[in-house]
Amino acid sequence: MSGISARDAEPVAIIAGNGRLPLYVAEAAREAGTPAFIVQLRGEGGNDWSDFEHMDADLGGFRPVVAALQKRGIRRVVLSGGVRSRPELTSLRPTARVIWSLPAILKKLRSGGDDKVLRMVIDLFERHGFEIIAAQNIAGDLLATAGTLGAVALDREARADIDAAARAARVIGSMDIGQGAVSLGGRVVALEGAEGTDQMLERVRAMREAGRISQKRRGVLVKLCKPQQDLRADLPSIGPETVRAAAAAGLGGIAVEAGRALVLDRAEAIAEADRAGLFLLGLEPDTAMKPVL
CATH class of the missing domain: 3.40.140.80 (LpxI C-terminal catalytic domain)
Known part of the structure; x- marks a missing residue:
């Protein structure tokens, strides 16, 4: 199973939903010597990210997130924390690579359960060359x-x-x-x-x-x-x-x-x-x- 070791200093992005789990994962990554870049989903916060490099992003704002990760040379992503809401059509900002998939994306966002939506998000990141890392691969003591x-x-x-x-x-x-x-x-x-x-x-x-x-x-x-x-x-x-x-x-x-x-x-x-x-x-x-x- 792929993951992060204490010797691995390659940065990781943490897509942070609600709850304290994203903070635990970020702290565990830091303790392992792995720089963590936090992408806090708007409306799903609650944690203090002042000790970490971070940005805020709308749930449907995929394009600026990809740009921020590519700028920092980040290839690995952790999806962490719950998401209470679904993005509105007007907030969607897809990349050119996935724009032709927008009708299928909208269908899953509107009618799919959490598992289908998460699988869609994983697929979107993987299409852009990112590797999805499980939270437990970083914070296994949880x-x-x-x-x-x-x-x-x-x-x-x-x-x-x-x-x-x-x-x-x-x-x-x-x-x-x-x-x-x-x-x-x-x-x-x-x-x-x-x-x-x-x-x-x-x-x-x-x-x-x-x-x-x-x-x-x-x-x-x-x-x-x-x-x-x-x-x-x-x-x-x-x-x-x-x-x-x-x-x-x-x-x-x-x-x-x-x-x-x-x-x-x-x-x-x-x-x-x-x-x-x-x-x-x-x-x-x-x-x-x-x-x-």
Whole structure:
């Protein structure tokens, strides 16, 4: 697998969406001796880039991004962080190389799920000679490890909920809808859509308060890669905010796929989970990839 080593001083561009992941990747690159140039997508910020060379770009502004990278001799690109919005037609600035593909690009932007859009972005960069590097190739310590991550163990009921939520997550993932599902008492009660994980958990909290779901059984959140997902972009991720949202929803734990999910602010996330009595679990790949019955 191609990536970046501590001896590699060739610069890398980080296309930064929202969340803290882009900052972690940039800091990891710097620690490895790799200069990082940040392309912050407008409207998706939140991180302080004053210590890094950076530029702002519209989501549809591909041409100025390519020019900036070529000017700096950058060949490798990392896609990092979430993207909440899709570009408007008037903001698209394609290069001459891809202008004839504009109708297909517009179709994917308007109707495609996140996976299709990310694949399109990867393809656009590769057409211009760039190499896409996975975030985990730079910040590998963010990858979830197998087994229980904190002090809280899971029980038999939680295992049944993990199985149910994992099957549901795989189904919606194969349809390019989302990566997460919540099961409670062996029943899937929420599926992640375009709104994201935190908003899904807010729905679970509201349903519990309204008596729509049991207030005694806790339930589990499972997040998995989509079966067809390109692992170079948009791995499932959790962090302290996810743990707090799960606790507010009354859940008993969170499970992600070991080696194919990211745990941000790991020490803080584990501490939050321990305080709330939630388990954090890295699923073995063969467990996470059980066939759908």
